[in-house]
Amino acid sequence: MKSISSHFSVIISVFVLLFCFQFANLVNKIVDDYADKITNDYSIIVVSSAEIKEDELKKHVSEVESISEISSKKILDRLKNDMSSKNLALLQVALPKFYSIKLSAMPNKKSIEAIKQKLQSISTITRIETFAKTHEKIFKMFLILQTMAYIFMFFVTSIGVLLIFKQVRIWIYEHNRRMSIMTLFGASFFMKSGILYRMTIVDSLISAFLVCGFYIIVPRLSVVENFAAGLDIVLPTFDILYEGGLILGISLIFAIVVVTIVSRKIGRV
Amino acid sequence: MEHVIKASGLNISYGRDEPIITDASMLVKAHEFVFITGKSGSGKSTIIKSLYGELIPTRGDLSVCGVELKNITSSKLNLLRRYLGVVFQDYKLIDEWTVEQNVMLPLIIGGFSKSVCTKQAHKLLKHVKLLHKINKYPFELSGGEQQRVAMARALAHNPVMILADEPTGNLDSYSSEVIWNLLKGAKEHLGTTIVVVTHNIPSALGIDYKHYFLEGGVLHEVN
Numbered sequence: 001m002k003s004i005s006s007h008f009s010v011i012i013s014v015f016v017l018l019f020c021f022q023f024a025n026l027v028n029k030i031v032d033d034y035a036d037k038i039t040n041d042y043s044i045i046v047v048s049s050a051e052i053k054e055d056e057l058k059k060h061v062s063e064v065e066s067i068s069e070i071s072s073k074k075i076l077d078r079l080k081n082d083m084s085s086k087n088l089a090l091l092q093v094a095l096p097k098f099y100s101i102k103l104s105a106m107p108n109k110k111s112i113e114a115i116k117q118k119l120q121s122i123s124t125i126t127r128i129e130t131f132a133k134t135h136e137k138i139f140k141m142f143l144i145l146q147t148m149a150y151i152f153m154f155f156v157t158s159i160g161v162l163l164i165f166k167q168v169r170i171w172i173y174e175h176n177r178r179m180s181i182m183t184l185f186g187a188s189f190f191m192k193s194g195i196l197y198r199m200t201i202v203d204s205l206i207s208a209f210l211v212c213g214f215y216i217i218v219p220r221l222s223v224v225e226n227f228a229a230g231l232d233i234v235l236p237t238f239d240i241l242y243e244g245g246l247i248l249g250i251s252l253i254f255a256i257v258v259v260t261i262v263s264r265k266i267g268r269v
Numbered sequence: 270m271e272h273v274i275k276a277s278g279l280n281i282s283y284g285r286d287e288p289i290i291t292d293a294s295m296l297v298k299a300h301e302f303v304f305i306t307g308k309s310g311s312g313k314s315t316i317i318k319s320l321y322g323e324l325i326p327t328r329g330d331l332s333v334c335g336v337e338l339k340n341i342t343s344s345k346l347n348l349l350r351r352y353l354g355v356v357f358q359d360y361k362l363i364d365e366w367t368v369e370q371n372v373m374l375p376l377i378i379g380g381f382s383k384s385v386c387t388k389q390a391h392k393l394l395k396h397v398k399l400l401h402k403i404n405k406y407p408f409e410l411s412g413g414e415q416q417r418v419a420m421a422r423a424l425a426h427n428p429v430m431i432l433a434d435e436p437t438g439n440l441d442s443y444s445s446e447v448i449w450n451l452l453k454g455a456k457e458h459l460g461t462t463i464v465v466v467t468h469n470i471p472s473a474l475g476i477d478y479k480h481y482f483l484e485g486g487v488l489h490e491v492n
Binding site for chain 1: 321323343344346347348349350351353355361362363364365366374375378
């Protein structure tokens, strides 16, 4: 019973640790996806007296991803019945050009101001519309959420690390007599600590599999899918090969490092 | 290697305390049977501890099995200990291991195969008349039985030298006799060097031995 509870404390601590790590990944992915989405939806409208070429514009404003002309056909169609075709032709020539500019990344208030100034420096541009307020708020909200998630994960991870160190210390005290007897018969460090390494590695592997299982199964549950859809969020799929391998690797490295540090510190018998 | 132990001008102390052993010199040839006697607290166990490297002398020269113990690295010390068999007064058996596993310990450390370990453990446990308790744990044995297991463990890897710290100190006459016979047998049949720390040398041992007497931290050879 005592042995099971000591295993549980390591499994739970490593699980929490890996869970937080993967959760940070997930939050990052969701925020990046959402930022991409907003960036795609977001555009700056400019009015220019002359044609703007994309290459020229990019030289002035590096943040520009693409530029597309907004057709004036609709405006002219509306005026078709009220004006003569001659006047309509004259108006078409005199009408300024409207452009929609897409940016390469989601801008904040500061960068929108900077982009606006750069655009203003182009002499042919007569008017710029940036819609700064709406997007600034959404962007800030995401940054706050991301930061809060990181702070939370930092504390949880710290507690997890402390718990694991404490548990391995307890193990070492429990195995101290055996380790000291083995030392008297010439056992090497790794032979003495072998049991601890085995226990921690097995517990870490169990935790890694549990975390992988959680992130594979939970996003596929219809309740979670519906909830995410309600928030207009697409939950990224768990990459078993890359993310699973990373979690497995982290758990193994963590187990080996923790046992080595603690047994070197205490196990000098 | 003519001398298994070469010690000269040894001072041994615990930490920074006053030395318990001062200016001790000792020469032990291979295959010799050596007794170190002395009153309680005279430092007999301290000498044994220095011979297997648990205590490093603060002064003087000490070599065991040709290995200089001054400034010895932990890997070299581990290697040296694999050539020694040590018997402790408090047995030092691993509580969570069975009798068989305890006897196999030096063989496991020496990297022997499982079949060799098992065969040797069975042979030695038969010698110490504990084969029937092979799967018992140390806490299920009497003091005498535990010491016989410890003796079997010390002999398991055919060590160059056995260091025994009051091996019969707490034992009944039967267990004491088994221990002395094993030590005698190891010297006679395997050529093992034996160094025993004890209060009393058994009268009917029937072998030649060297005798050191420890008094006031000073080691004297008794002729």
